Amino acid sequence: MFEGEAESESKVKGSPSGPSHASRRSFLGVLLGLGSLVVGALLAVPLIRFALFPLLRRTTQLKNSPVGELSEFSPLTEPVMRTVQIEQVDGWRKAVSEKAIYVTKDSQGQLRVLTSICPHLGCTVPWNKEKNQFACPCHGATFAADGTRVSGPSLRGMDTLETTVQDGQLLVRFQYFRQLVSDKEVIG
Amino acid sequence: MHSIHPGESDSSPRGDAGLWGWLNRRTGLDDLLRGALDEPIPGGARFAYIFGSGLLFIFISQVITGIFLALYYVPSADHAHTTVAYITKAVTAGSFLRSLHAYGASAMVVVLFLHLSQTYIYGSYKGRRELLWLSGCVLFGLVLAMAFTGYLLPWDQRAYFATAVGTNAASEVPWIGEGLRRLMRGGTEMGTLTISRFFVAHVFLIPACIFALVASHIFLFRKAGAAGPVNQDHPKEKVELFYPRQVLMDLSLTALLIVGLGLLCFFVPMQLGPPANPADTQYVPRPEWYYLPIFQWLKYWHGSAAIVGVLVIPTLLALAIVALPFLDRSIERRPWKRPVAMAAYAFAVFWLVGLGLRSQYLDRHDPGVAQQLAKQKTDEDEYAKKPFEPELSSASLAEANVTLADPLAAKGKTIFERQSCNACHGDGGVGTAAAPPLVGISAKFSPDQLAELFKHPTAKMIAGGMPPIDLPPDDLKALIAYVESLK
Numbered sequence: 001m002f003e004g005e006a007e008s009e010s011k012v013k014g015s016p017s018g019p020s021h022a023s024r025r026s027f028l029g030v031l032l033g034l035g036s037l038v039v040g041a042l043l044a045v046p047l048i049r050f051a052l053f054p055l056l057r058r059t060t061q062l063k064n065s066p067v068g069e070l071s072e073f074s075p076l077t078e079p080v081m082r083t084v085q086i087e088q089v090d091g092w093r094k095a096v097s098e099k100a101i102y103v104t105k106d107s108q109g110q111l112r113v114l115t116s117i118c119p120h121l122g123c124t125v126p127w128n129k130e131k132n133q134f135a136c137p138c139h140g141a142t143f144a145a146d147g148t149r150v151s152g153p154s155l156r157g158m159d160t161l162e163t164t165v166q167d168g169q170l171l172v173r174f175q176y177f178r179q180l181v182s183d184k185e186v187i188g
Numbered sequence: 189m190h191s192i193h194p195g196e197s198d199s200s201p202r203g204d205a206g207l208w209g210w211l212n213r214r215t216g217l218d219d220l221l222r223g224a225l226d227e228p229i230p231g232g233a234r235f236a237y238i239f240g241s242g243l244l245f246i247f248i249s250q251v252i253t254g255i256f257l258a259l260y261y262v263p264s265a266d267h268a269h270t271t272v273a274y275i276t277k278a279v280t281a282g283s284f285l286r287s288l289h290a291y292g293a294s295a296m297v298v299v300l301f302l303h304l305s306q307t308y309i310y311g312s313y314k315g316r317r318e319l320l321w322l323s324g325c326v327l328f329g330l331v332l333a334m335a336f337t338g339y340l341l342p343w344d345q346r347a348y349f350a351t352a353v354g355t356n357a358a359s360e361v362p363w364i365g366e367g368l369r370r371l372m373r374g375g376t377e378m379g380t381l382t383i384s385r386f387f388v389a390h391v392f393l394i395p396a397c398i399f400a401l402v403a404s405h406i407f408l409f410r411k412a413g414a415a416g417p418v419n420q421d422h423p424k425e426k427v428e429l430f431y432p433r434q435v436l437m438d439l440s441l442t443a444l445l446i447v448g449l450g451l452l453c454f455f456v457p458m459q460l461g462p463p464a465n466p467a468d469t470q471y472v473p474r475p476e477w478y479y480l481p482i483f484q485w486l487k488y489w490h491g492s493a494a495i496v497g498v499l500v501i502p503t504l505l506a507l508a509i510v511a512l513p514f515l516d517r518s519i520e521r522r523p524w525k526r527p528v529a530m531a532a533y534a535f536a537v538f539w540l541v542g543l544g545l546r547s548q549y550l551d552r553h554d555p556g557v558a559q560q561l562a563k564q565k566t567d568e569d570e571y572a573k574k575p576f577e578p579e580l581s582s583a584s585l586a587e588a589n590v591t592l593a594d595p596l597a598a599k600g601k602t603i604f605e606r607q608s609c610n611a612c613h614g615d616g617g618v619g620t621a622a623a624p625p626l627v628g629i630s631a632k633f634s635p636d637q638l639a640e641l642f643k644h645p646t647a648k649m650i651a652g653g654m655p656p657i658d659l660p661p662d663d664l665k666a667l668i669a670y671v672e673s674l675k
Contacts, residue, residue: 028432032439039446046281046288047256053279092260092267092274094578097615100605123608137608138655 064171079104120154155182225431230416233434239303241438253289263387265380268343269463277576287453311521312415320408337390348464349473360498461568481543600670630672
């Protein structure tokens with residue numbers, strides 16, 4: 001409260017005067033001013049940490065969603081649709097939504113997870129068993145079983161999602177990608 | 189010396205040089221500071237005088253921590269508890285700051301009591317100090333009101349039920365009691381409107397009054413001058429300035445408060461209990477310790493006698509306290525020469541402490557209550573140990589799914605998603621930039637009309653990108669059932 005008192009030196013009416021007294025007062029003032037400054041700075045530490053929490057820690061995050069046991073996908077011969085629960089944390093609240101994804105295999109036979117959102121204009125792409133390809137009902141884009149582009153207006157193949165395996169569980173990180181561009185670009 | 193205004197620089201020897209000098213000439217800061225620090229204290233500095241500035245320090249600390257807590261707090265019955273849990277369990281230093289604010293309230297009451305006691309025992313309210321005393325009395329009431337309104341805001345069991353009892357007590361006041369309770373609660377029951385009211389009172393109204401009254405309290409104090417020691421028989425007694433010795437003494441209390449509160453908040457952080465559950469009929473409400481005497485006092489008054497205990501006696505007491513400087517006109521300030529005043533003080537303290545202890549004693553010796561209180565404490569400890577769980581937002585589909593009890597509508601939902609309807613109309617038909625929402629469409633169109641629109645969209649719909657839907661009749665029926673269920 002008295003940070004400025006470092007400057008209030010010298011003699012004052014009613015106080016004992018003299019150069020040595022004045023300099024004692026002034027020295028004490030500087031000491032008190034510095035002391036208050038240090039204590040004030042110390043007290044500000046928790047306040048600053050509290051206010052900067054959202055900058056230092058992730059307060060919005062998308063959690064990895066479990067797709068299923070790894071073993072159930074090993075005999076896979078064609079893409080299979082799964083619904084995953086996406087948990088999106090936003091500060092003190094979270095939103096849970098469901099998204100359809102496909103588990104399929106790439107040309108090397110490795111598991112690959114595709115989002116069902118068409119990279120053209122965002123429709124949900126169904127798997128057409130008879131034609132052995134993905135066919136978007138909206139504008140007719142088609143994709144092979146591993147998600148690569150076959151024909152139609154889409155500028156790229158179906159988007160793959162990041163996967164991880166944890167304790168034999170296949171986890172997927174759901175993301176949205178920019179539509180109508182030829183390169184995959186994450187938008188959230 | 190270079191100034192064209194005579195006398196300006198003479199008052200401050202170093203005041204004409206550099207930035208500080210310029211600031212001084214423009215603001216008179218140096219004079220202001222001197223005015224603050226060179227307050228004469230008759231009889232010299234004493235530790236007895238430190239409580240006022242201690243209160244000011246706690247008040248400033250409460251304002252600062254309060255503002256920071258508001259960064260995350262949301263005043264609504266839905267979110268209050270979640271956001272306080274977030275502060276306590278997730279945010280860095282959150283538990284510490286919240287504890288500082290909560291324990292700060294207790295510290296405020298303690299130091300306020302000491303300040304009041306010192307003023308009373310030293311007879312410092314006497315002689316030209318009526319308004320000073322009056323403003324102090326109002327401040328006392330405002331501090332208690334801050335404690336009362338702030339207590340509800342975490343919206344945990346403890347807060348909810350203590351406030352339910354507190355607002356009920358107000359309804360004992362004759363004639364206006366029921367209206368008073370409804371005014372405080374924002375209705376007949378406690379709910380989200382109660383939080384809003386308490387929040388506005390705690391954060392806007394009462395603090396504004398406190399700021400104004402603290403300013404007038406300090407102004408009136410400086411106007412009347414420090415009262416000095418009780419024994420004023422020696423008019424030649426030395427007069428010391430506020431700075432430096434009294435400042436150092438005041439700062440020692442501040443330092444004690446910082447260290448004491450800091451250690452307490454760090455090692456014994458304030459707990460947050462489980463969220464308020466108004467349906468809990470077993471809960472035994474207990475107020476914060478400083479309200480225990482009043483709580484116990486109110487227990488003794490029932491039925492027709494309640495008016496005496498709830499209204500008559502407290503009003504008379506409050507009036508007697510407020511009117512003290514008008515009633516007691518003697519200039520005698522030595523406590524040993526004021527036996528009646530001192531006896532009254534001892535009597536009051538005895539009753540306050542006695543009532544508080546009695547309340548604790550009864551709780552401990554009633555097996556039912558003691559058991560329930562122990563259970564409540566266990567519940568609180570258990571809740572405190574749980575990690576923070578974010579609140580499920582109302583937009584969550586997981587919640588919407590639960591409401592889809594109709595199997596036909598549930599089937600329709602999978603068709604809705606398989607057919608990519610959600611791509612344009614949004615998940616749950618909430619609408620996107622590409623297409624309008626479908627929520628509430630059942631009010632506009634009958635199922636038959638919808639079937640017709642699905643099969644043969646209007647020109648406007650087609651222009652907007654809506655394709656005709658070609659589905660087997662059963663699937664179409666399911667889809668319509670789902671779309672109709674969107675509310």
